[in-house]
Amino acid sequence: MLIQKLSSTELQVEIDLEHGGRFSSIKFQGHEFVIPNNQRVLHWGWYPMVPWAGRINKGEYLGHNSEIKLPTDLMPPHAIHGFGHSQVWQNDGDGRSSCTFTDHFNGASAKQEIQVVDNQIFYNLRYLPGTCELPAWLGLHTWLPWSFDGNSKATINFEADYMLEQSSDGIPTGNLIPASDGPWDDTFVDLVQAPKIIWPGVASLEISSPASWWTCYTKDPNTFCVEPLNAPPDAVRLNRLVGNTHNLDVIFTFNQEP
Numbered sequence: 001m002l003i004q005k006l007s008s009t010e011l012q013v014e015i016d017l018e019h020g021g022r023f024s025s026i027k028f029q030g031h032e033f034v035i036p037n038n039q040r041v042l043h044w045g046w047y048p049m050v051p052w053a054g055r056i057n058k059g060e061y062l063g064h065n066s067e068i069k070l071p072t073d074l075m076p077p078h079a080i081h082g083f084g085h086s087q088v089w090q091n092d093g094d095g096r097s098s099c100t101f102t103d104h105f106n107g108a109s110a111k112q113e114i115q116v117v118d119n120q121i122f123y124n125l126r127y128l129p130g131t132c133e134l135p136a137w138l139g140l141h142t143w144l145p146w147s148f149d150g151n152s153k154a155t156i157n158f159e160a161d162y163m164l165e166q167s168s169d170g171i172p173t174g175n176l177i178p179a180s181d182g183p184w185d186d187t188f189v190d191l192v193q194a195p196k197i198i199w200p201g202v203a204s205l206e207i208s209s210p211a212s213w214w215t216c217y218t219k220d221p222n223t224f225c226v227e228p229l230n231a232p233p234d235a236v237r238l239n240r241l242v243g244n245t246h247n248l249d250v251i252f253t254f255n256q257e258p
Contacts, residue, residue, distance in 0.1 A: 002016070003017070012025070012027040015114060018088050033145070049084065049227075050084040050139075051101060051127055052079075053138055055233045063133070095116075109130060110127050124247070126246060127245075128246075136245065137229065138247070139229035148199060154224070161192070162189050164186065187213055195216075202256075209228040213228075231245050
């Protein structure tokens with residue numbers, strides 16, 4: 001297997017380049033914060049969402065000059081989370097890796113760089129369009145455990161002003177509505193503060209990013225997700241590609257909880 005290993009005095013991190021350049025292990029204070037490989041490509045690790053993040057309605061992608069059809073086999077009837085999670089990434093050394101795309105996104109590529117310093121992980125994902133003219137946006141999908149070794153369930157300090165209204169099939173309508181209290185499988189904007197997750201007696205994790213959009217999923221009894229995105233699902237159709245959609249920065253800060 002193609003594994004990058006990074007560490008500090010407090011964190012031990014592994015990146016599985018063979019399976020989508022994803023975080024396959026993050027250990028802090030002896031606890032594993034990544035859901036291990038369960039052979040379900042969308043449901044383990046922390047993986048880059050590139051060249052798009054979230055669902056695209058029925059795989060119908062609006063290019064500059066025409067509509068193209070993207071694969072919908074992973075979550076029919078929609079395309080989801082790009083191609084990066086299913087590709088082999090090249091080891092570029094020192095926490096850096098890259099991949100290239102084919103088919104409709106031929107000519108484009110992606111690069112990621114990961115640094116581990118003390119109790120923090122610094123993550124950067126970039127999309128390089130090259131000769132590809134299709135629009136793109138990025139995200140990082142995190143699968144986290146609700147609890148460790150029978151300890152108390154995690155609490156998620158996640159507060160936003162607005163969320164995207166969804167149709168019955170999980171596709172955003174484009175309308176913003178006041179954020180609900182959950183449970184969630186939703187995308188939010190205008191966060192009040194950086195999300196913070198607390199596992200009582202074990203650890204806390206703060207996720208900070210200049211990304212404008214966040215998806216939070218809390219409907220699984222064992223795992224949950226808090227994901228920064230620089231544009232929402234189906235962003236092209238919703239006409240919400242604004243700002244720098246080709247660069248995503250995230251900082252993960254771990255602390256021990258008494």
